[in-house]
Amino acid sequence: MKASHETMTRPSFLARATALLLVAAASSAGWASPPPADSAGARIATAGTPNGAPACAGCHGARGEGTGAFPHLAGTGAAYLREQLEAFAGGTRKNEIMAPIARALSPEQRTQVADHYAGLSRPAAAPDREARGPADLGAWIATRGRWDDGLPACAQCHGPGGSGVGTSFPPLAGQPAAYLAQQLKAWQAGARPAGPLGLMEAVARKLKDPDIQAVSDYYAGLAAASAAAPMAAGTKGTP
Numbered sequence: 001m002k003a004s005h006e007t008m009t010r011p012s013f014l015a016r017a018t019a020l021l022l023v024a025a026a027s028s029a030g031w032a033s034p035p036p037a038d039s040a041g042a043r044i045a046t047a048g049t050p051n052g053a054p055a056c057a058g059c060h061g062a063r064g065e066g067t068g069a070f071p072h073l074a075g076t077g078a079a080y081l082r083e084q085l086e087a088f089a090g091g092t093r094k095n096e097i098m099a100p101i102a103r104a105l106s107p108e109q110r111t112q113v114a115d116h117y118a119g120l121s122r123p124a125a126a127p128d129r130e131a132r133g134p135a136d137l138g139a140w141i142a143t144r145g146r147w148d149d150g151l152p153a154c155a156q157c158h159g160p161g162g163s164g165v166g167t168s169f170p171p172l173a174g175q176p177a178a179y180l181a182q183q184l185k186a187w188q189a190g191a192r193p194a195g196p197l198g199l200m201e202a203v204a205r206k207l208k209d210p211d212i213q214a215v216s217d218y219y220a221g222l223a224a225a226s227a228a229a230p231m232a233a234g235t236k237g238t239p
């Protein structure tokens with residue numbers, strides 16, 4: 001077990017990430033234009049389904065912008081979102097709230113609602129903050145990683161400012177800090193599938209608790225600056 005993570009050296013990480021990036025770039029071309037507001041996916045998001053799935057908007061916000069501890073969905077890749085719904089339904093991504101909701105959706109409905117959220121726009125991420133030094137832990141790990149430990153910079157896969165890349169590397173900027181930390185701990189505990197090529201599980205296993213806290217706070221804080229303006233209009237009328 002341990003050996004397999006330690007053998008993931010810098011070149012092997014980069015080679016695998018590069019391969020995935022190429023796939024991501026090739027497949028991201030299709031979701032640029034937003035789906036119609038009255039699509040099947042939009043109806044699930046705002047009204048739920050007759051067989052018991054609640055409206056996603058109740059927790060994920062009227063425009064998928066996330067509320068409180070509930071994550072953003074808007075603008076995240078469709079393939080990624082659909083895979084998460086399948087993992088919740090199948091129990092490989094363990095979450096008591098999302099499991100029954102995902103199970104209430106048919107595979108077709110999961111695709112529809114994933115396409116809907118992928119097509120919604122997301123505010124531009126704030127630029128990365130320059131790390132003041134290794135003690136500036138969150139910014140340092142996010143933008144530089146810790147190569148002596150084989151830990152790549154998060155930005156290498158999640159893009160500048162944690163804005164996400166293609167459909168396989170989800171955005172991190174603006175997700176609630178507690179949500180981000182919980183995901184990293186879920187990989188360490190085997191409560192979330194390893195994901196494409198096992199990349200993220202390998203990364204998470206290299207993080208210590210203070211790293212997790214610092215990098216989660218860093219990405220949660222990044223979007224706060226840029227999200228304020230574009231989000232204000234969308235959230236105004238929401239109770």
Ligand code: HEC
Pocket residue numbers: 044045053054055056057058059060070071072073076081082084085093094095097098101105113114170179182183
């Ligand atoms: C009662 C609140 C609630 C409702 C309603 C809800 N969700 Fe969630 N959702 C959550 C929580 C909590 C999480 C975080 C789960 C975790 O920590 O793994 C989540 C996570 C997700 C994720 C994973 C996001 C990511 O970045 O990996 C997806 C996808 C998702 N929800 C889709 C949906 C869809 C589609 C619906 C509507 C059919 C929906 N949710 C309805 C609470 C809710």
Ligand code: HEC
Pocket residue numbers: 013017071080083141142152153154155156157158168169170171172175180181183184193194195196199200203207215216
């Ligand atoms: C080598 C590429 C790679 C690197 C480096 C990387 N990630 Fe990831 N990350 C991924 C992939 C791929 C996924 C999607 C996993 C899946 O589909 O289940 C992901 C998903 C995530 C998620 C889940 C997001 C959500 O919406 O639930 C979090 C949190 C995350 N990464 C945090 C980080 C942090 C923090 C770092 C830096 C310490 C980092 N990642 C570095 C590839 C990477």
